[in-house]
Amino acid sequence: MVDVRDVSKEEFGGILGLQESYFCDLKSKRIAPAKLSRSISAFANASGGEVYVGIEELDVADGKKRSWDGFSDQEEANAIFQVMSELDPLGSNFSGQFLRYQGAPGLVLYLAISKTQSVAHSTDGGVYRRNNASNLPLKDEALERLKYDKGVRSYENEKMAVETDEVTNSNIVIEFLIDAVPTGEPAEWLKKQFLLIDGTPTVASVLLFSDNPQASLPKRSAIKILRYKTKAEAERDYLSSDPETIEGPIYNLIYDAVDRVKEIIEGIEKIGPAGMEK
Structure with missing residues (x-):
């Protein structure tokens, strides 16, 4: 009731x-x-x-x-x-x-x-x-x-219209398998991880194991780094320099982006007791 x-x-x-x-x-x-x-x-x-x-x-x-x-x-x-x-x-x-x-x-x-x-x-x-x-x-x-x-459907699991060699014969997948699964063959291993579906690479496999995923996934697989010269609302006029684009397979992409942001931050100077300091 x-x-x-x-x-x-x-x-x-x-x-x-x-x-x-x-x-x-x-x-x-x-x-x-x-x-x-x-x-x-x-x-x-x-x-x-x-x-x-x-x-x-x-x-x-x-x-x-x-x-x-x-x-x-x-x-x-x-x-x-x-x-x-x-x-x-x-x-x-x-x-x-x-x-x-x-x-x-x-x-x-x-x-x-x-x-x-x-x-x-x-x-x-x-x-x-x-x-x-x-x-x-x-x-x-x-x-x-x-x-x-x-979340009913995952974009990472979508098939992509790219050649299988894009992920089975790339430098990044060979390096990964040598380090992690030395006895594995790329195609068979990718299939077991559901990164190849019906022999077709998925979005996830391209992001992870293509040497140049940005060619297959333009505008959806890179990182842009922008630094502004103000704490106020971000506007293009306040950019300290042109935006930087970090590309590559996703593991490299993450580490390279973090390293570059650290470089930028460590290069910023502020006024201290002895003048400008890091």
Whole structure:
């Protein structure tokens, strides 16, 4: 049984005055449960949110007017809870509570929706995401991006359209195997580490074991070092010099970037008791 909570006059007025937004939605009790599931999907795939079911919005001469028109009893909302149970069988992502105000008709259903770790679908199989005060259907590239954001799909495991030799016959992979797995063959070892899938290099294998991953992953596999001459908001006008780009396989990339930053910091001078000092 879902709790019923009495709200104060101030809270009653606050609910009727809510603005629909990225985190909040107001619905009539007459909404079809399947359509309501789109809002649940949209909030769950964004940052979570709240839905109040039982708020009517009428067009009047000077704009729109809201009124409290809730369910006559808890059983009238059973279809909504059935949909929520289908979307979240364990009940870990959605919760509900009925709100009651003396003098106002019926019970308004308050739904709290958490951000989910997996992609949340509506009952029609669609995927939605909250965008400002609307529910945006996601398809193709937008849906793939959501899967990356949720961690359902990992970009590092994506196949790349490069020759296998790029990672099986590189200097970096040969050096690594001589040091770490002296009896291993590059192709076989990479396959066992799931860095070759169906004989095709993944993003991770290119980052790790290509001699020049930046050629295959331009603008996504290098480090830029920028130093500004101010602690204020960083702007190009305050750059102390042109940005430096560090490239190479990812292990070298990390160590080279750290070494270069240390060089820059150690080369900075400040005024001390004896004048300029490191």
